[in-house]
Amino acid sequence: MKRLLPFLFLLSCTQGFAQYSATDAHTAEELATELTGDGLVVLNPVLSCGDTVNGTYSGTGGLGIDNGIILSTGNVDKIFVPYEWGYVPMGNGTTTCGIDEDMNNYLNSIGDSSVELYAACILEVDVVPKAPTLTLDYIYATGFGQWVGSYASGCEDFVDFITIFIKGGTEYTEYKNIATIPGTDIPVNANSIMSEGDESCAAVEGGPYTEYFVGTSVDMMSYFNYDGYTTVFSPSASVTPCDTYHVKIGVADIRVPFSTVQSLSSSLFLKAGSLRTTGQPVDCPDPEPSGLNDYFKQQSKIKVSPNPFVNGMAVTIENSSVNEQFEITLTEIQGRKLHHYTGSLNEVNIQLITSGSDLRPGMYILNVKSESGKYNHSMKVLKR
Numbered sequence: 301m302k303r304l305l306p307f308l309f310l311l312s313c314t315q316g317f318a319q320y321s322a323t324d325a326h327t328a329e330e331l332a333t334e335l336t337g338d339g340l341v342v343l344n345p346v347l348s349c350g351d352t353v354n355g356t357y358s359g360t361g362g363l364g365i366d367n368g369i370i371l372s373t374g375n376v377d378k379i380f381v382p383y384e385w386g387y388v389p390m391g392n393g394t395t396t397c398g399i400d401e402d403m404n405n406y407l408n409s410i411g412d413s414s415v416e417l418y419a420a421c422i423l424e425v426d427v428v429p430k431a432p433t434l435t436l437d438y439i440y441a442t443g444f445g446q447w448v449g450s451y452a453s454g455c456e457d458f459v460d461f462i463t464i465f466i467k468g469g470t471e472y473t474e475y476k477n478i479a480t481i482p483g484t485d486i487p488v489n490a491n492s493i494m495s496e497g498d499e500s501c502a503a504v505e506g507g508p509y510t511e512y513f514v515g516t517s518v519d520m521m522s523y524f525n526y527d528g529y530t531t532v533f534s535p536s537a538s539v540t541p542c543d544t545y546h547v548k549i550g551v552a553d554i555r556v557p558f559s560t561v562q563s564l565s566s567s568l569f570l571k572a573g574s575l576r577t578t579g580q581p582v583d584c585p586d587p588e589p590s591g592l593n594d595y596f597k598q599q600s601k602i603k604v605s606p607n608p609f610v611n612g613m614a615v616t617i618e619n620s621s622v623n624e625q626f627e628i629t630l631t632e633i634q635g636r637k638l639h640h641y642t643g644s645l646n647e648v649n650i651q652l653i654t655s656g657s658d659l660r661p662g663m664y665i666l667n668v669k670s671e672s673g674k675y676n677h678s679m680k681v682l683k684r
Contacts, residue, residue: 319359319360319361319523320357320358320359320360320361320363320366320380320523320524321357321358321359321380322355322356322357322370322376322377322379322380323355323356323357323376324351324352324353324354324355324375324376324377325351325352325354325355326347326354326355326356326369327347328345328346328347328423328678329345330356331345331347331354331356331369331423332345332423332425334356334368334369334572334573335368335369335423335436335570335572335573335574335575336573336575336576337573337574337575337576338573338576338577339429339430339431339576339577339578339581340427340428340429340430340431340434340575340576340577341427341428341430341584342425342426342427342575343425343426343427343428343544344424344425344426344676344677345423345424345425346423346424346425346667346676346678347422347423347424347678348400348420348421348422348423348424348631348665349371349420349421349422350421352375352376352377353371353372353373353374353375353376353419353421354369354370354371354372354376354421354423355369355370355372355376356368356369356370356572357369357370357376357380357569358572361520361523361524362517362519362520362524363439363520363524363529363569364439364514364529364531364532365437365438365439365532365569365570365571367571367572368569368570368571368572368574369423369569369570369572370567370568370569370570371421371422371423371549371550371551371567371568371570372421372551372565372566372567372568373419373420373421373460373551373552373553373565373566373567374565374566374567375565378525378565379524379525379526379567380523380524380525381523381525382521382522382523382525383516383520383521383522383524383525383526383527384525399417399418399420399636400417400420400422400550400552402463402465402475402548403417403420403422403461403463403550403552404417406463406465406475406477407461407554410487417461417552417553417554418552418553418554419552419553420550420551420552420553421550421551421552422548422549422550422551423548423549423550424546424547424548424549425546425547425575426468426544426545426546426547426676427544427545427546427547427575428542428543428544428545428584429539429540429541429542429543429545429577430541430542430577430581430582430583430584431541431577431578431579431580431581431582432538432539432540432541432577432579432580433536433537433538433539433577433578433579434466434536434537434538434539434545434547434575434576434577435534435535435536435537435574435575435576435577435578436464436534436535436570436571436574436575436576437532437533437534437570437571437574438464438479438532438533438568438569438570438571438574439529439530439531439532439533439568439569440462440488440489440493440529440530440533440551440566440567440568440569441526441528441529441530441566441567441569442460442490442526442527442528442529442565442566442567443526443527443565443566460489460490460551460552460553460554460565460566461487461489461551461552461554462479462487462488462489462550462551462552462566462568463477463479463487463548463549463550464477464478464479464535464547464548464549464550465477465478465546465547465548465549465550466478466537466539466545466546466547466548467545467546467548468543468544468545468546469539469540469543469544469545470540470543471537471538471539471540472537472545475548476537478535478536478537479533479535480535481509481512482533482535486509488512488530488533491508492508492509493508493509493510493512493513493530511531512530512531512533513528513530513531514528514529514530514531515527515528516528516529526567529569532571534574536578539577541577541581541582541584542582542584542585547575549568549570551566551567551568553565553566601617601618601619601675602615602616602617602618602668602675602677602679603615603616603617604616604666604679604681607681607682608681608682608683608684609656609681609682609683609684610656610683610684611653611654611656611657612652612653612654612655612656612657613652613653613655613656613666613681614649614652614653615628615645615648615649615652615666615668616645617645617668617675620645620670620675622644622645622646623644624644624645624670624671624672624674625642625643625644625670625671625672626641626642626643626644626645626648626668626669626670626671626675627640627641627642627669627670627671628640628641628642628648628652628666628667628668628669629641629666629667629669630655630664630665630666630667630681631664631665631667632664632665638659638664639651639655641655656683659683660683661683661684662682662683663680663681663682663683664680664681664682664683665678665679665680665681666678666679666680666681
């Protein structure tokens with residue numbers, strides 16, 4: 301059940317009233333619907349993070365994007381509150397792993413292989429573009445300790461991390477991160493944008509790119525609990541109309557030995573309706589007007605029972621082939637992978653029947669993906 305978190309605070313007389321309200325505990329399809337704009341079809345939304353660290357928000361104020369969705373490593377209900385010096389907007393980051401392999405591999409390929417990401421909050425969708433350029437709008441915000449490069453040795457290492465991956469079509473055989481400094485391949489984060497501790501920021505070529513940094517004003521401190529944030533970024537990717545692409549949007553904490561910064565949270569604010577395409581439109585065959593019809597079709601065909609379960613469960617798929625090969629993954633609600641099975645539906649069900657015996661009571665995510673690509677669906681399952 302979603303919880304409404306209203307916030308209303310008085311700013312200076314020059315700005316009038318600023319009001320933001322946020323709700324947490326959204327489903328993947330709700331977030332995808334909020335984010336989807338014109339010129340594309342969105343399919344198969346999957347959310348990998350806890351209820352308290354994702355949400356939607358709206359209102360007016362100084363943030364730069366006044367309505368959209370939030371993916372965070374801290375609690376959404378700790379964002380739009382009066383600023384507290386030294387306060388850490390904690391979420392699932394200090395108690396669970398939530399490691400995402402794709403984000404972690406990307407970080408290690410461009411930075412320090414000794415660190416890893418955790419407490420990831422990730423939204424994934426498949427998109428079918430109807431025009432040649434895919435784009436979206438976002439802001440990244442984090443706490444003081446990250447902006448000043450206060451862990452390890454200043455800005456020689458990366459801090460909390462965001463990625464907007466695209467993969468698919470004929471252009472992107474591997475994940476490409478488009479959450480980068482405009483005109484470069486340097487990822488957007490606190491080190492590349494701002495470091496008061498070391499203005500040279502030798503680890504970031506040409507950085508820091510302080511023109512994209514916005515320090516939280518005194519007025520905003522009455523309703524915003526981050527020290528700084530970025531200007532609005534609008535990255536884009538060239539795509540082929542009517543092809544299918546996978547978009548994976550994530551934010552994660554970084555785990556550094558003996559560091560206090562890893563306890564700070566970061567958030568992505570993505571503008572409502574900004575996931576869109578631009579350019580000359582193309583008539584793609586059989587478009588789905590809602591952008592989520594495929595999700596609900598799969599939801600009606602794929603069933604898991606019993607749910608809730610005690611020792612295990614089984615998956616049934618309407619009209620599936622006996623020889624169809626599947627990949628089934630069971631993860632914690634925060635994203636940590638627990639079980640991974642491959643084979644025919646009968647083969648994976650033999651393993652699923654006992655998959656719950658070693659699990660604690662609680663909510664989990666079961667993802668069912670077919671080798672043919674016909675099915676890719678996630679659902680919540682409850683262990684009693």
